[in-house]
Amino acid sequence: MPKPPPGLSERDFQAALRALEGVVGREWLFATDEDVLLYRDGYSPLWGEAEERFASAAVAPSSVEQVQGIVKIANQYSLPLYPISTGRNLTYGGAAPAYSGSVVVDLKRMNRILDVSARDKTCLVEPGVSYFDLYRHLRTNKIPLWIDTADPGWGGLMGNALDRGGGYTDIEFRDHFDAHCGMEVVLPTGEVVRTGMGASPQAKTWQLFKYGLGPWVDGIFSQSNFGIVTKMGFWLMEEPEAALQVSVTVPKRRDVVPLVDTLHSLMCAHTVPSQVTVASPVMAGNNPELVRLRGSGGASDADWDRFAAGAGGAPFWAAQFVYYGSSKVIAAQWEHTKDRLSSIAGVGFRETASYTFPLSDEQAEAVADKARYGIPSLNLFGSRTAPGAPPLEGHMDFSPMIPPHGEALIALSDYTGKVYADQGFPPSFVAGMMFHPRTMICFHAVPTFRNAADNARTRKLFETLVRGCAERGWPIYRIHPVFHKLGMEMFSAGDGSLHRLHETLKDAIDPNGIVSPGRYDIWPRRLRGTRA
Amino acid sequence: MRLIGLGLVLIAGAAAAQEAPFPIAAWSRTKAAVETEGSATERGAAVFNNWCSACHSRGPQNAPGTTSLQAKYQGSVPAALEDRRDLTPDLVKFFVRNGVAMMAPLRKTEVSDADLEALAAYLTRSRQ
Helix, strand or coil: CCCCCCCCCHHHHHHHHHHHHHHHCHHHEECCHHHHHHHCCCCCCCCCCCCCCCCCEEECCCCHHHHHHHHHHHHHHCCCEEEECCCCCCCCCCCCCCCCCCEEEEHHHCCCEEEEECCCCEEEECCCCEHHHHHHHHHHCCCCEECCCCCECCCEHHHHHHCCCECCCCHHHHECCCCEEEEEEECCCCCEEECHHHHCCCCCCCCCCCCCCCCCCHHHHCCCCCCEEEEEEEECEECCCEEEEEEEEECCHHHHHHHHHHHHHHHHCCCCCCCEEEECCCCCCCCHHHHHHHCCCCCCHHHHHHHHHCCCCCCCEEEEEEEEECHHHHHHHHHHHHHHHCCCCCCEEEEEEEEECCCCHHHHHHCCCHHHHCCCECHHHHHHCCCCCCCCCCEEEECEEECCCHHHHHHHHHHHHHHHHHCCCCCCCCCEEECCCCCEECCEEEECCCCHHHHHHHHHHHHHHHHHHHHCCCCECCCCHHHHHHHHHCCCHHHHHHHHHHHHHHHHHCCCCCECCCHHHCCCHHHCCCCC | CCCCCHHHHHHHHHHHHHHCCCCCCCCCCCCCCCCCCCCHHHHHHHHHHHHHHHHHCCCCCCCHHHHHHHHHHCCCCCCCHHHCCCCCHHHHHHHHHHCECCECCCCCCCCCHHHHHHHHHHHCHHHC
């Protein structure tokens, strides 16, 4: 049988489980080893080790009232809870709790699409609604709205937004937390709060105006443990008339500076609407000289350009992005983009895909970069399957944020490549992804394994990257729960005053410390110092 | 860019439509609700469409699981699970509840035990 949470007797734990069963029914309380293991993080960097994070049980409510009932019992027994929505936050912890012994509150059964307004271009959903679910609803009902999906479509709108994930379409929608409008939260006391205009009982604008009246509190429910969010509104993108996907290439390594500066300027001017990925076709591959350069920690531009010249003449950098709108406007935006970039010697422009909407089912199926058009899939996993090679067992996303500057992309690539090489890993190569309007994220998929020896190496690599990048001004924006403490240590200004504020809020909002202890290193008073 | 030939997709879609008891919406590869009526095999097809096909449809486009199994078995067994004739109910249940490699297990709030029985019946229908 699973172990009870630390500090809770077996007798009280069993009493708490019986009470939870009374709320949700026998079918939806999971307390056997076999069932609880379904909540294990398959990508855990602590797989099979004593410190791996395990749930003690899971409970799956179907309504807000049942969530309130669970919270009431948790307060009675000081039972730590760990709410998940679809439980697919893989690479950032999956369905496993941050604190071993927590009871997972699996909200997947709360999967209703409560409202979609074609006129207002909004929706209101429950936690278990996946990107697949909402996309299917819009297609089935021929509602001309797009979702903005995370890479794996089995994730959920709410969970991804609350962990501040992102997608690929227009700037108004691809920062998923920023695209939300109004939420309903069961507080750790059991009280239900609606934020923004939702707090005004007769308001017609809950999903239309974010702020309501008074302090805007929505932000404290993201990357935190201050409540269980049970409803969330989102703004949706009106289906455009057309889209044009393009590639801009530049030949030399240092060309990335004017390339990124110009694309950032165009993004800020709303000429380039989509996420922009700036990658290096030259730096990808396993050529021994290439691997040596990537791990050198500072090969010169001349060294790199010499290598590129001898490697078949591929452009050093390629930027991909998409225009959405009327065909005439897109043509003008593309022409303006080319004008702005034409001063870079050797710049190349290519149209890689174009669509007019709506797409037929077959056309949508054939779209290559589906997420750029709000089409959910699991195709991302395909990119990790090399024919003939054993599949990866898992990975964690290492996601440092840098300014939208080519120099920073080069400096980060030099630094991280050498860290990988020094620690015996294949040196990384870097893409800069402009999800947000003023930064680039440089994702690394740091591999995880199903054995302790390899995971010890990967944890050392991960910690070195987190610390080293933060010291250079590139802290992460999101991190796996095993490293929440490390991540928050990178935000230590004022002798950790931000973290102290988080825990001051925790004590006020969750006096018994029942919701997600340890998530983003926010601990309730009764467990402070545990930091398990 | 991974441009996909539309013709190949239509061919794969046609093959699926001939065999599957329910028409599969090509745009999502999923069905909204698992059917509660019909035979276990029919319900299993709905479970497959809803939970498995986004990775394990006949593909190879939009089917990373099928691609992975092709890489693993090199054609010694069919890469698409719906074409396998050697699966057993216990094997299907094992992988759904344990996952493998990058595939995380599916919880009972996603695929219930009853759904899993139906799925196992569907993927082993050639043995029945």
